[in-house]
Every structure is written in structure tokens, then in C-alpha cells.
Amino acid sequence: MTRNIPICAAVLILLCAIVGCAVNPVTGKKQFTLVSESQEVAIGDEQYPIMTQVSGGLFQDEELQAYVNEVGQKLAKVSHRPELKYQFNVVNSSELNAYALPGGKISITRGLLTRMDNEAELAGVLGHEIGHVTARHVSTALTRQLTAQLVMAAMTTYLKEKEVKYGEYYSLAGLLATQLMMLKFSRSQEYQADELGIQYMAKLNYNTEGYVQLLELLQSTYSREPTFVEGWMSSHPLTRDRIETAKSQIAQSGSTSADKTFNEAGFKRRIKILRQAEPAYKHYDQAEKMMAEGKIPPAIVEYKKAIEIAPNQAIFYSDLAFAYFKSNQLKESQVNIDKALKLYPDLFHSQFYSGLIYFHAKDYRRSLASFDVADKLIPSQPSVKLNQGMCYENLKNTEMAVKKYQEVLTLANEGEIAQKAQERLNALGYSEEPQK
Numbered sequence: 001m002t003r004n005i006p007i008c009a010a011v012l013i014l015l016c017a018i019v020g021c022a023v024n025p026v027t028g029k030k031q032f033t034l035v036s037e038s039q040e041v042a043i044g045d046e047q048y049p050i051m052t053q054v055s056g057g058l059f060q061d062e063e064l065q066a067y068v069n070e071v072g073q074k075l076a077k078v079s080h081r082p083e084l085k086y087q088f089n090v091v092n093s094s095e096l097n098a099y100a101l102p103g104g105k106i107s108i109t110r111g112l113l114t115r116m117d118n119e120a121e122l123a124g125v126l127g128h129e130i131g132h133v134t135a136r137h138v139s140t141a142l143t144r145q146l147t148a149q150l151v152m153a154a155m156t157t158y159l160k161e162k163e164v165k166y167g168e169y170y171s172l173a174g175l176l177a178t179q180l181m182m183l184k185f186s187r188s189q190e191y192q193a194d195e196l197g198i199q200y201m202a203k204l205n206y207n208t209e210g211y212v213q214l215l216e217l218l219q220s221t222y223s224r225e226p227t228f229v230e231g232w233m234s235s236h237p238l239t240r241d242r243i244e245t246a247k248s249q250i251a252q253s254g255s256t257s258a259d260k261t262f263n264e265a266g267f268k269r270r271i272k273i274l275r276q277a278e279p280a281y282k283h284y285d286q287a288e289k290m291m292a293e294g295k296i297p298p299a300i301v302e303y304k305k306a307i308e309i310a311p312n313q314a315i316f317y318s319d320l321a322f323a324y325f326k327s328n329q330l331k332e333s334q335v336n337i338d339k340a341l342k343l344y345p346d347l348f349h350s351q352f353y354s355g356l357i358y359f360h361a362k363d364y365r366r367s368l369a370s371f372d373v374a375d376k377l378i379p380s381q382p383s384v385k386l387n388q389g390m391c392y393e394n395l396k397n398t399e400m401a402v403k404k405y406q407e408v409l410t411l412a413n414e415g416e417i418a419q420k421a422q423e424r425l426n427a428l429g430y431s432e433e434p435q436k
Contacts, residue, residue, distance in 0.1 A: 120210025
């Protein structure tokens with residue numbers, strides 16, 4: 001029986017059954033992979049919109065979004081995998097970060113872009129992320145995650161069958177490790193992505209010194225403001241040796257002469273709205289910190305200051321609305337959430353808050369409409385499903401309410417949200433377990 005086979009052996013047998021090899025486009029060598037190129041692309045297509053929402057949505061400046069995509073597409077065309085359908089966007093986060101998803105889906109944060117001085121720095125970070133894609137580092141991370149999930153599945157089954165004490169904690173620890181593994185690149189992968197990014201920059205006549213400027217910016221910022229750079233540092237290990245290696249690669253490429261471009265003037269022109277919004281986001285970040293500390297009245301003041309400086313940023317109104325909601329000022333919260341949705345209707349953040357606000361206003365249809373949009377933007381969130389169920393229950397649609405509560409229990413079988421869903425099912429006379 002399979003239960004008598006050691007876990008590692010069972011996993012290896014399964015891996016052997018599905019193992020595949022692919023030629024690395026950069027090295028020309030075969031490498032182990034569980035992810036084909038078509039699967040890589042499909043995963044990226046599915047996850048990119050979700051990751052964009054999780055990262056704060058798009059920064060609201062169509063010209064800036066077009067500019068970053070334009071720079072990225074030029075670099076992608078001279079890369080080792082020009083056939084991929086690359087996408088580039090600016091996500092609305094104050095962190096200094098950039099990331100690549102499978103299939104060439106790449107994001108850079110507002111926070112990192114704000115700190116840059118020229119287009120060469122932008123090309124450097126985008127080229128680096130393209131390097132991760134072309135060298136199949138992202139696919140390697142995916143393969144590592146899939147392998148870990150197979151180990152976790154076998155491990156969880158084993159723990160249940162053997163009734164190992166505290167087995168649920170071992171499973172949880174493994175799950176967390178799996179997620180963390182997906183986020184990290186190795187030191188050697190970082191060096192290779194640096195080298196590839198520098199190559200792509202040089203092909204487009206960028207002054208590759210811009211990339212060193214970027215690395216030094218990140219390192220100096222980390223020493224002063226570590227919380228803003230933690231995301232980058234966790235996934236992109238940065239050492240002094242790595243910076244010196246990049247300098248050596250640049251010296252060998254001969255791409256720092258006077259005829260190579262930084263395009264500082266063009267860069268500053270294209271990020272004008274971002275620069276204008278920068279002081280507003282300082283007030284916003286301060287407000288967010290105050291909210292986390294439970295200091296709602298001063299947070300409201302900071303949100304209002306942000307709006308005075310940059311009145312077209314939806315997230316300011318959204319979070320101001322939530323602050324009013326938390327302080328039981330329902331009318332003010334409705335006014336501000338409506339402004340947020342008018343500016344950016346496809347932001348999960350705003351739609352979720354809208355659902356909460358209008359539910360408490362007893363406008364259950366309006367609330368349900370917002371939760372339905374939120375459910376499309378980031379699918380399968382237990383908190384959204386629970387609130388949909390509560391809306392349906394108040395609209396006397398018991399069948400749909402039960403369906404949503406059961407979906408909650410399918411997604412989360414423990415915790416406060418699961419407990420609330422089970423309580424509502426019990427109250428409605430549906431205490432049986434959901435179909436799985």
C-alpha cells in the first residue's frame with residue numbers, strides 16, 4: 001500500500017511520472033521543469049490582474065502606464081524570448097519593488113519609480129525583471145513551488161494517517177515555506193538577471209551606469225528606510241559584491257560612454273504627474289500608519305491633506321471613506337467611497353469597502369453589487385463570499401445565501417470567517433458540510 005512508501009520516495013515516483021525538460025533560452029542547456037511555456041503564459045495571464053490588485057491597483061496616470069510599457073516592450077524585443085506577450089505596469093504601492101510573473105508579466109511600484117532620476121534606471125530594473133523571465137528563473141521558482149506542494153500533499157496525508165501530534169502545525173509551516181520559496185531568487189539567479197538586463201540595456205544604447213545607480217539607491221534606502229525596501233530585498237538579495245559585479249560587467253560591455261543615453265529630460269517629462277503626487281502620498285502613508293495604530297481622527301486629517309494635493313487618486317477617497325466608516329460617520333463614508341469608485345471602479349480595495357459601507361446603510365442590493373465586482377477582481381476570497389451571503393440573506397434569497405456560506409467553508413474551514421459562515425448556515429437550518 002502507498003502508505004508504507006516513505007514520503008520522499010512517493011513524491012519522487014510522482015515527479016518521474018510527470019517530469020519534463022526544457023531548453024533554457026539563455027544557456028541553451030536542458031533544465032528540469034514541471035511547467036511548459038504554454039502553462040507559464042497561462043499562469044501569468046491569470047495571476048497578473050490579481051497581483052496588480054493585491055499590489056494596490058494601477059497608479060492612475062495613463063500616460064505613465066503607456067511610457068513604462070513602451071520602455072519595457074523595447075527591452076523585451078531585444079531579449080532572449082521576444083515572442084512572449086510581455087506586459088508592464090506601475091502598481092500603486094509605496095514600497096520600492098518590482099516583480100516578474102510567469103510569461104513576461106512585469107510590475108514596478110510607484111514608490112520605486114518615484115525615486116528614480118532617469119530612463120536608464122527604469123530600463124535597468126525592467127531589463128533585470130525581463131532577465132528573470134528569459135532565463136526561466138520564474139519557471140524554476142514555479143517548479144520549486146509545485147514540487148513543494150507535492151511534498152506537502154504527501155506530508156499532510158501522512159500526518160493525518162499516523163495521527164502525528166501537532167501535525168496541523170507542520171502542515172501550516174510547510175505551506176508558508178512554499179509561499180516564501182515562490183518569492184525568492186537565488187544569488188546566482190540575481191547575478192544572471194543583472195547581466196542579462198545590462199545586455200538588453202546596451203543593445204538599446206542606454207548608459208548602463210543607470211543600473212548601478214539603481215542598485216546603490218536601493219542599498220542606501222534600505223539602510224535608512226528598511227520597511228520600504230523589504231519586498232525587493234526578500235526576493236532580490238542585494239550585496240555590495242553584487243553591485244561590484246554589475247560594475248565589472250558594465251565595464252566589459254563598454255556601454256558607459258558619453259554617447260550612451262540616460263534620457264533624464266524625457267523621463268522627467270513622462271513622470272510629471274507621479275512627481276506631483278509624491279507629496280500627497282507622504283500624507284497618505286502617514287495616514288495609513290495612523291490607521292494601523294488606531295488613530296482614526298488624525299488619519300482622516302492626513303487623508304484630506306493628500307486629497308488637497310492630488311484630488312484624482314481614488315485610493316485616497318477609498319481609505320478616507322473607510323476611516324469615516326470605522327468612526328461611524330456613515331454619510332461621509334458614502335460620499336467618499338462614491339468618489340473613489342467614480343475615479344477607479346475596477347479597484348478591489350474600493351469595491352470591498354463600498355460593500356461594507358452600503359451593507360451597514362442597509363442598501364443590500366448596492367452592497368451586493370460591490371461585493372460581486374470585488375469577487376471578480378480577486379476571486380475566491382472568503383471574506384467576500386461571506387458578505388455576499390449576508391447580502392443575499394437580507395434580500396430573502398436563502399438559496400444563494402446558503403450557496404455563498406458553503407463556498408466560504410470550502411475555501412476556509414477554520415477561523416472567524418468560517419465560524420461566522422457556519423453560524424449562519426446553522427441559523428438557516430443548513431448545518432451539513434459543503435460538497436467538495
